[in-house]
């Protein structure tokens with residue numbers, strides 16, 4: 001197996017919110033230092049690479065975002081004054097900082113599109129809360145949706161998005177809600193208990209896109225066994241049915257039990273399993289995959305959890321990934337019902 005490229009460039013650190021905001025660019029640097037010391041790099045299972053191809057511009061942003069919105073954010077970024085939502089201020093230079101994040105995401109795509117790799121990782125990407133004309137949840141634009149549109153322009157027809165961030169990707173879901181060429185699946189904390197408050201089982205898409213959105217909400221306290229079942233009983237079977245020619249994944253370490261912003265209980269071994277499921281999905285579909293990693297707000301856990309995801313992608317049993325399960329038994333039993341419901345709803349459209 002060829003080493004998995006991990007795209008990293010120091011310029012992504014500029015995507016950093018001011019003051020006491022939890023999304024800081026320094027997190028990326030901490031991770032890359034940790035990864036460099038890990039056996040994954042030392043044993044050539046993955047390699048850290050820089051950006052590939054030309055930097056993106058307004059043209060790529062407009063694949064998804066309205067020209068008015070792009071201009072408005074650019075203006076706010078020039079002045080450093082502007083608030084897209086209560087948690088998403090537009091700091092000075094935010095526009096250019098996002099273009100660096102997008103460059104990372106497009107580079108991961110280019111690594112698989114050129115045939116250089118079957119799975120590639122883009123550090124900094126996964127800003128899934130921004131919609132066509134809005135930004136929120138620390139996301140000023142949506143690189144997940146942009147790379148999907150970009151890949152379609154280059155000839156990839158059917159794309160499966162697997163969003164394993166603790167928060168549901170409302171922006172990505174909105175953008176593709178009526179689009180049958182992009183399947184959106186999200187595993188996230190119950191929207192009744194966490195921002196953004198979307199991602200209910202019955203939200204399955206509309207019009208031609210009906211049946212092409214799948215939401216799997218997890219109760220607070222859910223952990224490894226819930227993820228394992230959601231992956232095995234819903235995610236992988238849907239990939240098999242949909243037969244994508246490209247898989248785009250996004251997430252990070254915010255489902256970890258120590259994360260200060262969420263109430264899930266995933267342990268490090270669970271992140272390893274998520275990574276492995278990305279590789280499995282690519283194998284099942286016979287299609288390349290990219291994974292975009294950005295979330296996680298416990299800075300001690302973040303480098304370890306992100307490394308465990310990558311260890312899972314290359315199926316390497318890293319020592320730090322062997323944390324015992326931490327999920328609450330009552331959460332696991334409550335999830336039984338949700339899982340049954342999700343399967344019932346998806347069976348209307350797919351033979352899973």
Ligand SMILES: [Zn+2]
Nearest residue numbers: 165167254295
């Ligand atoms: Zn998140």
